[in-house]
Each structure stands twice: as structure tokens, then as C-alpha cells.
Amino acid sequence: MSAKLFKVLIVIVCLLISNCLAVFFLITSSQQQQQQQQQQHVSTQDVNTAQQLVSRTIKNLARRDGNIALTINQQQLDAFMSVASYAIPSAEFSGAINPFGVSLHGNILLPIAWFKRSIKLSCLFTPYSSGFAINHCQLGKLYLPSWLANKLFYQLVRFAVTSPADQQLLDLFAKGELKNNSLSFFAKNLGPISLKLQPKLYQPLNLLNTNQAKAADIEFYLLQLQALHKRFPAERRLAFFSHQLLLIATERAEHTSLDSAYHDALWALAVAFANKRFIHYANPNLTTRQIPRMPAMLIHGRRDLSLHFLYSAVLQMLGTTELSQQVGNLKEIMDAGGNGSGFSFADLAADRAGTQFAARINTISPVQLNHFSSEQFETVIMPSIKGLPEGLTEQQVQQQLGGYNGDKFKQLEQEIMSRIDGLSLYRDTNNVQSEGL
Known part of the structure; x- marks a missing residue:
């Protein structure tokens, strides 16, 4: 193959990849109508409720007897979503708990001033005979079936949390139940779960080198x-x-x-x-x-x-x-x-x-x-x-x-x-x- 033909093929491949990325971007994003996130309402009660929820959850996960019992109701979910939306003004989060499942929604404004588009992500979680799991997710117009959404979710947990807590969390998640318009998780002899994030999360530019220090000196x-x-x-x-x-x-x-x-x-x-x-x-x-x-x-x-x-x-x-x-x-x-x-x-x-x-x-x-x-x-x-x-x-x-x-x-x-x-x-x-x- 001549050098000239090789260069032409490289250009064609690059164009195909860029076109695929452009199509994927258009499918998964939508025109941003208004920046409602900047006006996100949050109250002292929301912050206190979210803080108490996180504190109780971490304390419960660390129980020495290994018996874990977690419950989240609609009020707590609303408070948590309000705090998350306030903490990240370029994003808006919401969720709903009903007798049939839990739906979570996110709308993230892309950080491009001249190109106002946002990416919407929504997921529905429902109980199955095999355990609580993701029913499906939707990224913009792109539909993610249950098997793919759950696989991505499992990989995300393992990427973020160190072992063995990653698998313990996934086992606990599978035990989710919907009772009295609340989402509950009960497990015996599962913990204590020591939550530690993967060190590589603090080294975004060096994900393959988990031992590199931010402050080596x-x-x-x-x-x-x-x-x-x-x-x-x-x-x-x-x-x-x-x-x-x-x-x-x-x-x-x-x-x-x-x-x-x-x-x-x-x-x-x-x-x-x-x-x-x-x-x-x-x-x-x-x-x-x-x-x-x-x-x-x-x-x-x-x-x-x-x-x-x-x-x-x-x-x-x-x-x-x-x-x-x-x-x-x-x-x-x-x-x-x-x-x-x-x-x-x-x-x-x-x-x-x-x-x-x-x-x-x-x-x-x-x-x-x-x-x-x-x-x-x-x-x-x-x-x-x-x-x-x-x-x-x-x-x-x-x-x-x-x-x-x-x-x-x-x-x-x-x-x-x-x-x-x-x-x-x-x-x-x-x-x-x-x-x-």
C-alpha cells in the first residue's frame, strides 16, 4: 500500500469516527430551553435531611454485626436531589418513588457557552424475582436495555469503590424492596461495609497509575x-x-x-x-x-x-x-x-x-x-x-x-x-x- 493511499484511508477513518461521535452526541443531547438549574430552590431542611440521610447510611453500613437496614422515603429523596442540583448548578436532578419502582432523572447542561445543549439521563429501577435492578435507562433518545444498563452500573460501582465494599454494595442493592412508598434495603451478615473510593478517582489524568500522589513531596x-x-x-x-x-x-x-x-x-x-x-x-x-x-x-x-x-x-x-x-x-x-x-x-x-x-x-x-x-x-x-x-x-x-x-x-x-x-x-x-x- 502506497503512503498516499494510507493517508487517504486514515482521513476516511477519522471522518467516519467524527461523524459517529457527532451522531451519538445529537442522539444523546437536546436543545437547552432555559437554565432552570441556576434558580434551584434549596432550604435548610433539605440540607439537614440530606446530611442526616448520608450520615445514617454510612453509620448503618459500618454496623459491626453485619445486619444492615436502610430506608429512603420520597421526602428524603427530594431533599437529596435538591442538594445535588444546588451543588452542581449546571445540573438538575429529580426522583420519584412509587409502588412499582423508582425513577431517577438528570439533566446536565453542557459547558459550552455558544452551544446550549443538555444531556438527559433517566433510569427506572424495579424489583425482579432475581432482585432489585435497573429496568432500563435512557440517555437522550438512546434506549439502554436492562442487561446493558445493569452491566454499566456494576462496572461503575467497581470502578468507584474499593473491594470488597464494591461487591457488598451490589449485593445490598439487589435486596432492595418497595414498601409503603419507600425504598428499603435489608441484609443480614453482609457488613460491616467500609466505604473507600478508588485512589484513581483522585488522579483523573493518571487513571492507570493508582499509586501516584497528588502531593508527592x-x-x-x-x-x-x-x-x-x-x-x-x-x-x-x-x-x-x-x-x-x-x-x-x-x-x-x-x-x-x-x-x-x-x-x-x-x-x-x-x-x-x-x-x-x-x-x-x-x-x-x-x-x-x-x-x-x-x-x-x-x-x-x-x-x-x-x-x-x-x-x-x-x-x-x-x-x-x-x-x-x-x-x-x-x-x-x-x-x-x-x-x-x-x-x-x-x-x-x-x-x-x-x-x-x-x-x-x-x-x-x-x-x-x-x-x-x-x-x-x-x-x-x-x-x-x-x-x-x-x-x-x-x-x-x-x-x-x-x-x-x-x-x-x-x-x-x-x-x-x-x-x-x-x-x-x-x-x-x-x-x-x-x-x-
């Missing part, structure tokens, strides 16, 4: 934090340690990239000062026992703001800015309930600041870092919280701000982002130098 930075604490035993400002560790990262960058050094340092801050369990995401080759004991850190003299900052930074590194922000909102919506501390825009400012710090850390140059002292660093990573409302009940949010989607609520969110965008650390180097810092 984190142990070095944890030791540096421990040394800094010994040198400054009375220091409790998160910004102080953040600045010192990033300066160390700039020196460490001689042996690795600056981006990697920065992110390893940020992971170390989150593991040391927020939650030791973050080490499982940062570097699965290490354990919590290897994390040095460190004191609580503060932002603006408050422990809660420090935790909000670091947790949001981790969510940004694991997911997206949008997800990190929405999870921060959900936490405050839950606090707005009668037993919570109230909706706090100061907490929200710390959430947004942590998210932006993680998202923009690669843009920070060593020159900028050297322009600020460790005492000044808090003022360039965290905005002022002066004038931001705190302790609001859900009723006050509704009455004073028009609800969580109200204009006044969004104005306060925009005010927070304006304050963050105005932080000196995120301006260009010339502006920072002109300030004479």
Missing part, C-alpha cells in the same frame, strides 16, 4: 511546618505559616516545578491544620500517623475562618471552583437552621478566599511573595469581613435578602468576590511593586 513540607512550629511556638496565624511555607516552596522549586511545589505546600497546610484525613487524597502512600501534631490556626483571630479557608482550598484542588463555592454555601444554609450558628457571610468570605487561593496559587510569583512580610500576608489572602452579616436564620435570609437566590444575597456574594479580587496578592507584579510593599 508533602512529607517534606509537613516536616518544615513542624520545624516552623518549634521555632515559633506561640504563633497561631495560618497566614504566617502559609507565607513561610510558600517561601520554602520557591527554594524547593529548584528541584521540581514551582506549580508542584506550591500545591504540595498547600496540601501540607490543609493536612496539618484542617484534617489529617486529607492525607489520603494528597498522598495515599502516607498515613495519618505520619502527620505531626500541630495546634489550631486562626484567620482574623478565628478558628472557624481558618477551617473554612482550608476546606474550600481542598475542595478546589479535588474538584472545581464552582463545586467548592456551592459546598460552602450549603454548609451555611445548614447552619441557618434552628440548631445552627446561622448563615455567615464572613464564613462565606473565608470559603471564597480559600477557593481562590487554591485556584490562583500558580499565578503567585516568588517576587510577589518577597514583597510581603509574614505579618502582612493575612491581608493579601483573606479579605476584610467588616460589614458582612452573620448569624442569620433562614427566615432572616428570606426576609432581608430575598432568599438564597435573591438579588441582595447575590449582591453580598459579589461584594465578597470584589474584596477578594482587590487583594494585593492577585494583582500583577507591577501594581504590587508600585504600592511600595
Whole structure:
């Protein structure tokens, strides 16, 4: 075969593949009529109900006697779907439980601004003599029969959850029953089920290498934090340690990239000062026992703001800015309930600041870092919280701000982002130098 003919065949094959993909895309997607997801209603009760459902489920799965009993009713399903829709504004989820089966629906807006199409997925789950299973699914106009839908579902569970919990979950799922308009799962001697996600889920670019760490050099930075604490035993400002560790990262960058050094340092801050369990995401080759004991850190003299900052930074590194922000909102919506501390825009400012710090850390140059002292660093990573409302009940949010989607609520969110965008650390180097810092 001549080289010219071979090239022609390659072009033809590529055209056929692209045409098949285009047809598949048109079959599985539809024209987006309106972005209803951005107005998704969610309440404190929804968040609390969903949180309690997840908490009870995990606790029940871990029962030492192995006897598992789970039940979900329509109210709980609605709450869970509302929270999921709010957490992912580009998606809308719903579900219904009836005596004949459980139907779940999802509508995901494709992230293409000029091409407004969405993908709709719906599945019907029904009881069979062989056990509870998927009756069928539909992806756009594409019909997925029971055998194919269940096969894909089983593979998804095994892809996401480590063994033996994957098979335990599938065995429990098969025992599903519909009773009194609720979906129940009962099993004896099945557990305890220890839920652990596959490490490769945290390495989306390296799915074949499950041992690769997000922060391969984190142990070095944890030791540096421990040394800094010994040198400054009375220091409790998160910004102080953040600045010192990033300066160390700039020196460490001689042996690795600056981006990697920065992110390893940020992971170390989150593991040391927020939650030791973050080490499982940062570097699965290490354990919590290897994390040095460190004191609580503060932002603006408050422990809660420090935790909000670091947790949001981790969510940004694991997911997206949008997800990190929405999870921060959900936490405050839950606090707005009668037993919570109230909706706090100061907490929200710390959430947004942590998210932006993680998202923009690669843009920070060593020159900028050297322009600020460790005492000044808090003022360039965290905005002022002066004038931001705190302790609001859900009723006050509704009455004073028009609800969580109200204009006044969004104005306060925009005010927070304006304050963050105005932080000196995120301006260009010339502006920072002109300030004479």
C-alpha cells in the first residue's frame, strides 16, 4: 500500500469516527430551553435531611454485626436531589418513588457557552424475582436495555469503590424492596461495609497509575511546618505559616516545578491544620500517623475562618471552583437552621478566599511573595469581613435578602468576590511593586 493511499484511508477513518461521535452526541443531547438549574430552590431542611440521610447510611453500613437496614422515603429523596442540583448548578436532578419502582432523572447542561445543549439521563429501577435492578435507562433518545444498563452500573460501582465494599454494595442493592412508598434495603451478615473510593478517582489524568500522589513531596513540607512550629511556638496565624511555607516552596522549586511545589505546600497546610484525613487524597502512600501534631490556626483571630479557608482550598484542588463555592454555601444554609450558628457571610468570605487561593496559587510569583512580610500576608489572602452579616436564620435570609437566590444575597456574594479580587496578592507584579510593599 502506497503512503498516499494510507493517508487517504486514515482521513476516511477519522471522518467516519467524527461523524459517529457527532451522531451519538445529537442522539444523546437536546436543545437547552432555559437554565432552570441556576434558580434551584434549596432550604435548610433539605440540607439537614440530606446530611442526616448520608450520615445514617454510612453509620448503618459500618454496623459491626453485619445486619444492615436502610430506608429512603420520597421526602428524603427530594431533599437529596435538591442538594445535588444546588451543588452542581449546571445540573438538575429529580426522583420519584412509587409502588412499582423508582425513577431517577438528570439533566446536565453542557459547558459550552455558544452551544446550549443538555444531556438527559433517566433510569427506572424495579424489583425482579432475581432482585432489585435497573429496568432500563435512557440517555437522550438512546434506549439502554436492562442487561446493558445493569452491566454499566456494576462496572461503575467497581470502578468507584474499593473491594470488597464494591461487591457488598451490589449485593445490598439487589435486596432492595418497595414498601409503603419507600425504598428499603435489608441484609443480614453482609457488613460491616467500609466505604473507600478508588485512589484513581483522585488522579483523573493518571487513571492507570493508582499509586501516584497528588502531593508527592508533602512529607517534606509537613516536616518544615513542624520545624516552623518549634521555632515559633506561640504563633497561631495560618497566614504566617502559609507565607513561610510558600517561601520554602520557591527554594524547593529548584528541584521540581514551582506549580508542584506550591500545591504540595498547600496540601501540607490543609493536612496539618484542617484534617489529617486529607492525607489520603494528597498522598495515599502516607498515613495519618505520619502527620505531626500541630495546634489550631486562626484567620482574623478565628478558628472557624481558618477551617473554612482550608476546606474550600481542598475542595478546589479535588474538584472545581464552582463545586467548592456551592459546598460552602450549603454548609451555611445548614447552619441557618434552628440548631445552627446561622448563615455567615464572613464564613462565606473565608470559603471564597480559600477557593481562590487554591485556584490562583500558580499565578503567585516568588517576587510577589518577597514583597510581603509574614505579618502582612493575612491581608493579601483573606479579605476584610467588616460589614458582612452573620448569624442569620433562614427566615432572616428570606426576609432581608430575598432568599438564597435573591438579588441582595447575590449582591453580598459579589461584594465578597470584589474584596477578594482587590487583594494585593492577585494583582500583577507591577501594581504590587508600585504600592511600595
